[in-house]
Amino acid sequence: MALTLFDKVWNAHVVADLGGGNALLHVDRHLLHDLGGGKALAELAARGLRVRNPELTFATADHVISSAPGRTGGAHDWAQVLVDSLRLETRKAGVRLFDVGGDEQGIVHVIGPELGITQPGTLVVCGDSHTCTNGALGAIGFGIGASEILHVLATQTVEQCKPSTMRVRFEGAPPKGVYAKDLILALIGKIGMAGGVGYALEYAGAAVRTLGMEGRLTLCNLSIELGAKVGMVAPDETTYAWLKGRRFAPRGADWDAALAWWKTLPSDPDAVFEREVELDAGSLAPQLTWGTSPEDAIAVDATIPAAKPDALEYMGLAAGRPLAGTRIDRVFIGSCTNSRLSDLRAAAEVVRGRKVARHVQAWVVPGSVGVKRAAEAEGLDQVFLAAGFEWREPGCSLCVGANGELVEPEARCVSTSNRNFVGRQGPRARTHLASPATAAACALAGEIADVRGFLA
Amino acid sequence: MEKFTVLEAVAAALPTPDIDTDMIIRIERCVRTPRAQMGRWAFEMARYRPDGSEDPAFPLNQERFRGAQILVAAENFGCGSSREMAVWAIAGMGFRCVIAPSFGEIFYGNCFQNGVLAIRLPAPAVAGLLVQLGARSGPAKLRVDLPAQSVAAPGGTLHRFEIDPLRKKALLEGLDAIGMTFAREAEIAAWQAADRRRRPWVWG
Numbered sequence: 303m304a305l306t307l308f309d310k311v312w313n314a315h316v317v318a319d320l321g322g323g324n325a326l327l328h329v330d331r332h333l334l335h336d337l338g339g340g341k342a343l344a345e346l347a348a349r350g351l352r353v354r355n356p357e358l359t360f361a362t363a364d365h366v367i368s369s370a371p372g373r374t375g376g377a378h379d380w381a382q383v384l385v386d387s388l389r390l391e392t393r394k395a396g397v398r399l400f401d402v403g404g405d406e407q408g409i410v411h412v413i414g415p416e417l418g419i420t421q422p423g424t425l426v427v428c429g430d431s432h433t434c435t436n437g438a439l440g441a442i443g444f445g446i447g448a449s450e451i452l453h454v455l456a457t458q459t460v461e462q463c464k465p466s467t468m469r470v471r472f473e474g475a476p477p478k479g480v481y482a483k484d485l486i487l488a489l490i491g492k493i494g495m496a497g498g499v500g501y502a503l504e505y506a507g508a509a510v511r512t513l514g515m516e517g518r519l520t521l522c523n524l525s526i527e528l529g530a531k532v533g534m535v536a537p538d539e540t541t542y543a544w545l546k547g548r549r550f551a552p553r554g555a556d557w558d559a560a561l562a563w564w565k566t567l568p569s570d571p572d573a574v575f576e577r578e579v580e581l582d583a584g585s586l587a588p589q590l591t592w593g594t595s596p597e598d599a600i601a602v603d604a605t606i607p608a609a610k611p612d613a614l615e616y617m618g619l620a621a622g623r624p625l626a627g628t629r630i631d632r633v634f635i636g637s638c639t640n641s642r643l644s645d646l647r648a649a650a651e652v653v654r655g656r657k658v659a660r661h662v663q664a665w666v667v668p669g670s671v672g673v674k675r676a677a678e679a680e681g682l683d684q685v686f687l688a689a690g691f692e693w694r695e696p697g698c699s700l701c702v703g704a705n706g707e708l709v710e711p712e713a714r715c716v717s718t719s720n721r722n723f724v725g726r727q728g729p730r731a732r733t734h735l736a737s738p739a740t741a742a743a744c745a746l747a748g749e750i751a752d753v754r755g756f757l758a
Numbered sequence: 759m760e761k762f763t764v765l766e767a768v769a770a771a772l773p774t775p776d777i778d779t780d781m782i783i784r785i786e787r788c789v790r791t792p793r794a795q796m797g798r799w800a801f802e803m804a805r806y807r808p809d810g811s812e813d814p815a816f817p818l819n820q821e822r823f824r825g826a827q828i829l830v831a832a833e834n835f836g837c838g839s840s841r842e843m844a845v846w847a848i849a850g851m852g853f854r855c856v857i858a859p860s861f862g863e864i865f866y867g868n869c870f871q872n873g874v875l876a877i878r879l880p881a882p883a884v885a886g887l888l889v890q891l892g893a894r895s896g897p898a899k900l901r902v903d904l905p906a907q908s909v910a911a912p913g914g915t916l917h918r919f920e921i922d923p924l925r926k927k928a929l930l931e932g933l934d935a936i937g938m939t940f941a942r943e944a945e946i947a948a949w950q951a952a953d954r955r956r957r958p959w960v961w962g
Contacts, residue, residue: 447842449871552959
């Protein structure tokens with residue numbers, strides 16, 4: 303029978319068929335972070351249980367740590383407690399921690415792929431809904447809750463009901479100023495924030511094949527904003543070239559054996575998906591959200607629709623007006639969606655030689671120490687600093703504000719993150735999601751702007 | 759985990775679609791509030807005014823919905839972040855059952871981990887319940903029967919619902935998921951031993 307990429311990876315992890323479409327699946331990679339990792343390990347120990355496979359478990363500090371230059375942990379007592387707990391509990395449990403101050407610390411969904419922890423055909427879980435990001439390498443990655451974290455720690459397995467499959471084809475070539483973020487925002491705008499509920503997604507088509515790994519990570523990252531727990535891209539030469547030589551990637555004979563298996567994973571040509579969607583990347587313009595859901599995405603040159611009066615009121619916008627030209631207060635370039643080297647390069651290309659508008663506070667928060675150092679080696683930090691951006695330390699920061707870094711009430715922020723929910727970046731904060739290049743253009747203009755006017 | 763069998767209780771109506779888990783419990787509460795106090799902060803941004811007083815415009819602040827144990831909600835309830843605190847917050851408010859046309863999937867799974875029954879009913883049935891509950895001036899009860907997989911509306915209309923047999927059994931018997939998986943330890947060990955040969959690179 304013809305199988306999809308998702309079917310093949312799923313089948314490779316079934317420890318027990320539990321009936322009714324349910325399976326007990328093996329977890330190859332369990333990632334913990336500072337928001338719940340320390341508590342979970344402590345609770346496990348309190349129940350008299352131990353981490354079954356610490357060698358398959360990895361932890362990092364990202365959610366509650368400060369992103370301020372010179373930081374050593376959390377900026378507040380309540381945050382530092384969580385960092386300390388993660389340090390203590392990972393040490394006691396023998397779990398590897400990528401700590402603040404180390405070379406490998408970063409946002410969990412950035413370092414998993416970057417360090418080669420995530421590999422094609424692996425099953426990756428983490429107590430964070432954006433674990434779907436890992437699917438860009440041809441892995442099954444999904445977010446789990448606190449109870450499931452304990453279950454995985456204790457048993458190295460997770461119970462799941464098998465979802466249906468949906469294939470999204472992005473055809474054509476994205477025009478100037480259109481990036482992976484624009485593709486996925488346009489998709490969410492088209493099929494809605496619940497359009498993917500019950501599905502594992504596979505992104506395919508010419509525009510995906512020509513995307514680099516980091517663009518694919520951005521695509522998969524927003525799968526959960528469609529309601530899909532899982533989003534995947536079939537591994538190919540781009541994947542293998544990107545992965546080879548990374549710290550935890552296979553080497554030598556292991557690499558050859560792995561590669562042979564990885565090449566069997568892409569969906570069979572006649573595999574059937576329960577749902578198929580196609581989008582023409584060639585006809586897209588840069589996207590921004592206007593409302594309080596990622597599905598409220600429109601082209602930068604479109605007018606604000608007359609829909610969702612509550613969202614319009616919250617955002618302080620009027621229907622029928624152009625979105626472009628709306629004055630902004632903050633810009634955030636970062637998050638597990640868009641904080642990788644190619645994201646920072648795209649933003650720097652727009653920023654180089656220009657200045658951030660005087661009334662705008664603009665931040666760049668690299669996704670990991672690895673990204674930060676690579677960007678600094680290219681001089682990108684100097685480009686941002688010269689323009690008036692703050693160049694900060696890696697972490698989740700303003701995406702979710704778990705560390706106390708917030709957008710002020712009624713302040714308007716163009717953000718490269720993933721959620722523009724009510725209060726997401728702070729009580730009454732107003733978020734417009736966009737690509738790094740668009741966010742950079744907005745920072746310079748001091749208002750919502752079309753990045754195409756800033757590109758040569 | 760607390761068992762769930764039959765629940766006849768006051769139901770509250772929350773007709774806004776796409777209520778995300780950031781809306782259900784703010785990240786600051788996830789970080790800084792003990793689990794036992796989370797109920798107080800459920801739906802905080804809609805429930806309280808800036809001065810801390812209850813906002814009468816928020817449906818769950820209405821007198822007729824006080825003490826409700828069943829929450830009837832709209833499409834895509836609990837979408838977004840995986841934070842299980844969203845379920846703790848709702849359970850902390852006293853809810854043991856949530857009925858909606860669709861749920862965020864991680865939230866849906868998290869409900870069952872905490873003895874909260876999440877029920878998917880067809881959109882017209884939920885719309886009917888929301889109208890019915892919204893039209894009443896006083897409290898109205900629903901009867902949720904897990905063994906029979908049915909919800910009885912105040913007028914007596916019976917809605918059948920589907921539920922995964924494993925989840926049903928776990929709720930009815932109050933089973934502990936970790937304990938059940940421990941019973942499969944031999945299978946897990948055998949799977950891992952075979953996988954070390956099949957995919958040695960995964961094991962580094």
